[in-house]
Amino acid sequence: MARSWDAVATKLVVERGDALSRYAYLLTGSVDDAADLVQDALVRTFGTPRFGLTLPRAEAYVRRAILNAVIDRSRRDGTWRKVRHLTLAPTSVEPADAASDERLDLLERIRGLAPRQAACIVLRYYDDLTVDQVAQSLGISSGAVKRYLSDGLRALSSAIDPAGERSTRTGGDHVSR
Template identity: 35%
Template sequence: MRAADEQRYTEYVSARLPALHRLAYLLCGDPHRADDIVQAAIVKLYRHWRRASQATDLDAYVRTIVVRSFLDEQRLRWASVRLFGHPQDGPVIPAAPPDTETGIVVHTALTRLPPRQRAALVLRFLCDLSTESTAAAMHCSTGNVKRLTSDGLRRLRGLLAPVAERCADGTR
């Protein structure tokens, strides 16, 4: 890579790194896995910088790389996971102020969704992308994005319904 291209690449990645990490974290729910996903994405971006830098919307191009890196990692992850001992029933979450607690509950529910549903919801509602932009990032049709979004919202409502009932009763 030429020095000028390398400089532009470095500036772009430095400026966008927090947003890329936030997107990866929202997709996978684990800060360490998010680091791995972002690292894989910026390596892919480096390899294809000449083509990527000519894209009409570089942020959308990079967002697509992050989403595809997450989905690829999800597909390959099952083969490398080894459980030793007895897994816990779930993470122990300490009491927190209501807004933080709500965020934790929603985040935990998001991590229980299938990867493609989670990606559709994160891109549509947390990254505020249109159906068309989400479809482009996920390399699927807009109809598929609508189905994934609908199924994901239905499942998310089901996961959050017991929590909402407890909150309404005042018994967190």
């Protein structure tokens, strides 16, 4: 006879495993890292028996464990973030069709954000949480979430339109493109 928490773990992997992997992939940008994160989160959640755990609650535990692992990893890699700009190769001229591909590659742009900005963007727009729910999930204030969202969206926007190409007429009237 299977223990109830064991049955919940099995059902979670079978029914929601793909969704958890997609969630981790959005946060990491790597299929392999995402699979490792999901596995680690499942071990953390179900490594010790947890009684009275329902499927939705178990999924919430696992998602939180994934998010915590991503944030913890980014803290450990903080030193690298401070110096990685020194190792970037100079950019080359890309063909016009590559510019279109670049605009469509939102995942890479999200990965380029600060970890808290990326977490807020993913939780708000992928998980479809409210600002207050994102704040509660990350353990920060709603104002901080709004700031991370604002800064993250601005960074994503400027990455899509780096020159801020907005045509204007004299007098400040905007011309639509």
